[in-house]
Amino acid sequence: MLSVEMFPSLALGPQRIGDCFYRDREPPAHMPLFPPTCDVAQRLLAPPPVPNEPAAKTQKDEVKMELENASLWKQFSSVGTEMIITKKGRRMFPGLRLKLSGLNPTLRYILLLDIIPVDNSRYRFQGGGWQAVGGAEARLPDRVFIHPDSPATGAHWQSRTISFHYAKLTNNTLDSQGHIILHSLHRYQPRVHVIEARDVLRWGGGQHSFVFPETQFITVTAYQNNKITELKINSNPFAKGFREDGMNSKKQRDARQKRKISALTETLDIVNCDPCDSTQLLPQPAASTDLQALALASLPPLPDPSCGYRPEDAPYQDTLVPEQPLVLGQAFMHSSQMPVSISMTSGMQDTPGSEVTNSIIERSDTMGDPAYTSSFPAAPANSSSFPSASLPQSASFSSLPDSSNTSDPQPSIPPIDYPSTLSSSPTLSSASSSPSLQQTSFTFPTPPPSNSSSPQPLLSSSSPSSNTYHTIPPPNPEMISPHTPTDTSFPPPSSSCQSGLQDQMSAHSLLSQGEPITSGNNSPNDQSSAAFIYPNILPANPDPAPVHAQPLPNQNQPPAPTLPCSLPTHGASTSFPFHSVPPHMQNLSFPNVSPSSAHPTLHLPNLSHQAQAPALAAAFPPPSSFTHPSSSLPHPPFQPSSCLAVSSSFQQSSAPSLPPATHPQNLPNAPAASSTSSTSSYPSVEIGTIPQFNPPAPYRPEMMLHHPSLLPQLDPSLPSCLPSSAAPPTLYPAFSSYPLRLCQDPHSSLSIPLRHLYRQHQHGHAHPQGAYLDMSARAMF
DNA sequence: TCAGCTCACACTTTTGAATAGC
């Protein structure tokens, strides 16, 4: 029934065999991967599993993540990290190498990586720096990379370095490999999510999301900044050949070119002169040889002269650089002999790693990045580096609602401006050879539930002396779902299967449960590599911000109660965006969707909600309400406030007096964007912990509004089941409004994602080196 | 004209199968 090939078996340590049984090549017979739709509902009705591990809860609150190769990231960040994306997919370099702690050793967790846009801008490399030059392109299908070890026990994760270097990025919007699809020349922020998985059939129970500001990057199809190229070549073993002493270095390439030319010249000589008179083949100036090459290029190749002259032995040979010792190679060989788990996690970039990285670090002074080691702080105003996400600090938070400084319509990327706190970072000071950085993980506290209509500080300024932000215990049920729609405009799906289960299902299905940010140290004093844990809560949507004068596309959409949808058939119906789909939605669908009938049975209640909830538009700013964050702040990049899990709704409400946001597309550079500068905030992605602590809460409409995957008309070119009158949003909010949404319900959440993962190859992309999930619904249509 | 993208290329590392030795 299901092809396990979808998820090639992974090399598992003996300790994990039991953890990952589902990865066997043969599907376990006892594993109901495709439970009937209503079966899922039934299970959803059942009382959620009792959290019998209180210890886990306490530990959960202390989950920490460290970016092990933070110094390398900061090296790049200080220049302006660029990531190549190709149609076939390109790995990230540097890769994310993490250290986890605070997990319950006995519980299983799933690690996910997703990459979200930092803002709604498109960038261009101008004048040695990155400048925002316009609005971002439409958001692409959200895809998540699942760490190949997932699920594994906390002990497993904590016992080694976790690497996501297998994840690939692509700019191919029709990618069928499941790589993470990104737009070129856009700025992105990777996020890592740790999700508790009681077993294969039970996802949810707790989620922690981490963000490392220094891992922001701009996607490119070709490197723009020479400094980045240099850094990549010097630090990526695969690019070793391009180093000055490498065989593919400029010098060597030139030499090869000359040899080639000389060969051609010889050919010419053979044609015109004595075939055996190689004495005429003398080194020539590059210019002349190039010209000759051009002239000769059109000549048909001739048979090798019988005189025995070999171009390889040409006079240019002496220009070659002596063969390099295999020192590095040996280092790799050594590492390759290490246990699989180790080699995998250690990643290539660090295997030779310490060597390469260290050399870079040691060279940092000579690489024109003196500021880096000192504090990784403010680069010159005209620095070519793009600003990295600011680390949480009081100032940033307080400025969140302030729109006064957000009027810069055309912000050029400011220099990296890591908070001064970084300067004291032990990590930075230790741009040491030790790959294991003494970094502090900052776990952002979840904000207290907010019932007020006014924004409240997400983090108290009274930060504890500790450098670590702790997540708080599961919120009070009543406070969990600030977004809990009491709004009747959000009628439950009409599916017979779900009708009665709506609430409960919803409550269990959203990973992102509102969890208040309690206090917190929002101004870490020491954080070289701060892991920003997304607040557990999506701040209450206190008070629906003023309705936008500009009608929202979706608002015009007539109610589409259940959308047994004539979902647009998209050729590449390759994704099963279940995660992003509210439970009731998931409940209705797909298990048996076949390629041939990719959509017939799909119901997207959310869509109807979206269409029916104009009020929500205010509460949950539609895409159009998101403006160019980067253009609104001096440091557009990473809004520290975002780390505080300021949901878009919160943001919206946080600046009630702000003028209606203009459609981003219309004013990527418009000053009005300033008002929503906070929209770049990170959304809360911390899920509720245990289902029972999460009262039946209807799904939050925000999910629809903010998750492009749930917006049926994202791509205007795609047919839609909705009236054409409803203009599809072409621009989606910045990453801030894209919390990771997974089904929290143990059953539904699992069955869906796994179905997705194993059965639908096109949808859930299984790779020996990890799996990808489409988090978007769009792709499936 | 030009910015951005695609592709082939040469080089490198990684991976896994095959083999040999114990």
Next chain:
DNA sequence: AGCTATTCAAAAGTGTGAGCTG
């Protein structure tokens, strides 16, 4: 027979630069 180490070839990951596209 089972395990480990070594060898080898194929696959895959790099940046480059020419050429193409809109």
